[in-house]
Amino acid sequence: MTSPEIPPPPASGADGTAAGRSGPAAGGDPTVPAGRGAAKGTALALLISIVVAGAACLITVQTCADSARTAVAWGTGAAGAVLCAAVAVAVHARLTSRSLRSQVAAAQARAAERDAADARFADTTVPGVVERLRRGGSAETALAEAPPVVSEAQRRVLTALAHEVHRGETLRAAAMSACANAAGRVQALATSMAADLREMEHRHADEDVLGDLLHLDHRNAQTGRIADSLAVLTGxxxxxxxxxxxxxxxxxxxxxxxxxxxxxVRLHSTSEAAVAGHAAEGVMHALAELMDNAANFSPPTSEVHVYVEEVAAGIVITVEDGGLVMGDVALRRAEQAVSGEHGDLTTLSGTRLGLAVVGRLARKHGLQVSFRPSAHGGTGVLLRVPHELVTEPRHEERTEVPAPAAAVPPAPRAERSAARPTARRQDNTAAVHSRQPERAGPDVQRSPGHDRREDTARTAPAPPPQEFGESGLPKRRRGQTLAAVARASATSSRLPEPAPGAEQADQRDPTAAGEAAGGPTAARSTPRPSGARFGDFRRAVQGAGTEDTGRRSRPSDSSPARSSSLSEDDTE
Amino acid sequence: MTRPGRDEDPDRLYTVTGGRSRSAAGAEAFDLVTLVVSESAPVRGMQSEHAAILRICRFPTAVVELAADLGLPVSVVRILLGDLLAQGKITARHPRRARTADALPDPDILKQVLVGLRNI
Structure with missing residues (x-):
């Protein structure tokens, strides 16, 4: 620095100090414009270098010989000026670059910060707001609960988004509830109409009317299914x-x-299992959709076969058609549809609702649906009803086949030969018995008929149901009339009449009336409840003919009869 | 009992009859009081109504009574009976009511007999 020959060192030293001073200023305050800091630093460096160069020039001029003094002065002056300019340029460039670099770094930092904010906005804020709106919050609530946004633009985007989503959500909910409500009403109508139709089917015996009613019934059931589908889809x-x-x-x-x-549809089922009441409708509906698919996607002349198989894990119902085999893509789509993974209607195609309905029902009741190629050439669908939904039927006819078949294999024929005459005979007695109470009213003196009537009245209203079901329990049958019950109770207390007697009665058909008239006890003891029941019905159905028989057999039977026989005597 | 407007049975009648509204055996094959007798025991896999008819008709049973037992309209029972008749699983017997009435002695004769007996 002190060596006069080498001007750069002082310049570099001055440069160093200037840089040392201006560096922190530029780095420490990034908001200061780069130009001003650089200009200040440059001026300082220039000043120092001028001072140093000037001093060096003076010293050099003083120390050199007088002869060369002028030349040296010019030379050192020029060199000093050049040096000063160079130092100034270098310092300026250095300072400028430094400040620019720091500005770039600051800008980068700001950009990164903004990126992070954007990412936060996209990943957290927006989904949060949408989620709140989906849960039914209003747009304002959702916006208030959202984390604060950094920029005005984000705020505007978020507001617009919230209002739009809220509107869409409201629309969706309104449409869904309108659909569900309408579906529910149609369901209710279809159900009550089904009940009405059933009642009408019972009322009208005419075959043409019945045919029409059955047709309407079928249409109504289809309507009901569509309403059910809508109800299932709309939740x-x-x-x-x-x-x-x-x-x-x-x-x-x-x-x-x-x-x-x-x-x-052809059903092949020997299963006697039952589906629990709460799930039966769902299983039925899912099956109906599967059967409908099978019927729609197979030739109109082919049959759809339904098989039922009881397995350890429940019941497997197979619906097989003879239609087209499903391709891989279709199969995958169908399996996805019935898997019930999608809780909403986004995968709904608009025209094909069936499998989506099956999927919903499957998810609700834990059914499992799978597809496979069918032995009939088409597609087979397997529906597994889980074990929890399978119960034993609450039915009285469980022990139907084995007991009677084993006990009396040839019985029907033998009985039939005897049944008719006794039926007729029973007819008479039944007529007598059942007529007792009403007859006794008008045309009889009180005292003799009274005990008899009381007797009938006592046995009739609370008869122990004496017909035994296969389960060994007494059982009253629906069509059983009062007289039949009374007689059955009387019959059971006596030993059954031996069959030969009944067979003999076959020959004495015309005298049956007389025989019955001769002894009500004998007639009562006949073990032919069904014949007697028939008699009741015949009497009920054909008024006059049997009434004659009843009146004819009546006279010697009981006290009311005596009045009529007396009157006959009177007429004689 | 069941509430009005409610239907407690998922079986629709057209599925019971397979969509038919008239009996294959003709309307005159069964009237209300035709006695029906089963000729064979019910078999597994049979339609439950058919099985029930065969079970009930082990003893001769009238058509109306079958209908009442099954809870089905008579016309539907007729269709089912027509199926069974075609398969030979039942036989039908018509009660010969008119002839029986004719064969019975005339009330006047009976009256005369009665008078005669009393006069003895």
Missing amino acids: ARSGRRWAKPIVMESVLRGAMGRISGYQR
């Missing part, structure tokens, strides 16, 4: 709940009755 309550377990045959027929091509 409404399912249509019906059965109070009792439904046996498999009824489940299958209930399902099959809801599709248009039900006459093409």
Whole structure:
């Protein structure tokens, strides 16, 4: 620095100090414009270098010989000026670059910060707001609960988004509830109409009327199924709940009755299991959709076969058609649809609702649906009803086949030969017995008829049901009339009449009336309840003819009869 | 009992009859009081109504009574009976009411007999 020959060192030293001073200023305050800091630093460096160069020039001029003084002065002056300029330029460039670099770094930091804010906005804020709106919050609530946004633009985006989503959500909910409500009403109508139709079917015996009613019934059931589908898709309550377990045959027929091509469905079921009441409707509906698919996607002449198989894990119902085999893509789509993974309607195609409905029902009741190629050439669908939903039917006819078949194999024929005459005989007695109370009223003196009537009255109203079901329990049958019950109670207390007697009665058909008239006890003891029941019905159905018989057999039987025989005597 | 407007049975009648509204055996094959007798025991896999008819008809049973037992309309029972008749699983017997009435002695004769007996 002190060496006069080398000007750069002082310049570099001055440069160093200037840089040392201006560096922190530039780095420490990034907001200071780069130009001003650089200019200040440059001026300082220039000043120092001028001072140093000037001093060096003076010293050099003083120390050199007088002869060369002028030349040296010019030379050192020029060198000093050049040096000063160079130092100034260098310092300026250095300072400028430094400040620019720091500005770039600051800008980068700001950009990164903004990126992070954007990412936060996209990843957290927006989904949070949408989620709140989906849960039913209003746009204002959702916006208030959202974390603060950094920029005005984000705020505007968020507000617009919230209002739009809220509107869409409201629209969706309104449409869904309108659909669900309408579906529920149609369901209710279809159900009550089904009940009405059933009542009408019972009322009208004419075959043409019945045919029309059955046709209407079928149409109504299809309407009901569509309403059920809508209700399932819109998440409404399912249509019906059965109070009792439904046996498999009824489940299958209930399902099959809801599709248009039900006459093409062939049921192959020997299962006696039943589906629990709360799930029966769902199973029926799912099956109906599967059967409908099978019927729609197979030739109109082919049949749809339904098989039922009881397995350890429940019941497997197979619906097989002879239609087209599903391709891989279609199969995958179908499996996805019935898997019930999608809780909403986004995968709904608009025209094909069936499998989506099956998927919903499957998820609700824990059913499992799978597809496979069918042995009939088409597609087979397997529906597994889980074990929890399978119960035993609450039915009285469980022990139907074995007991009677084993006990009396040839009985029907033998009985039939005897049945008719005794039926006729019973007819008479039945007429007598059942007529007792009403006859006794008008045309009889009180005292003799009284005890008799009381007797009948005592046995009739509270008869121990004496017909035993196969389960060994007494059982009253629906069609049983008062007289039949009374007689049955009397019959059971006596020993059955031996069969030969009944067979003899076959020959004495015309005298049967007389025999019955001769002894009510003998007639009562006949073990032919069904014949007697028939007699009741015949009497009920054909008024006059049997009434004659009843009147004819009446005279010697009981006290009311005596009045008429007396009157006959009087007429004589 | 059941509430009005409610239907406690998922079986629709057209599924029971397979969509038919008239009996294959013709309307005159069964009237209300035709006695029906089963000729064979119910078999597994049979339609439950058919099985029930065969079970009930082990003893001769009238058509109306079958209908009452099954809770089905008579016309539907007729269709089912027509199926069974075609398969030979039942036989139908018509009560010959008119002839029986004719064969019975005339009330006047009976009256005369009665008078005669009393006069003895």
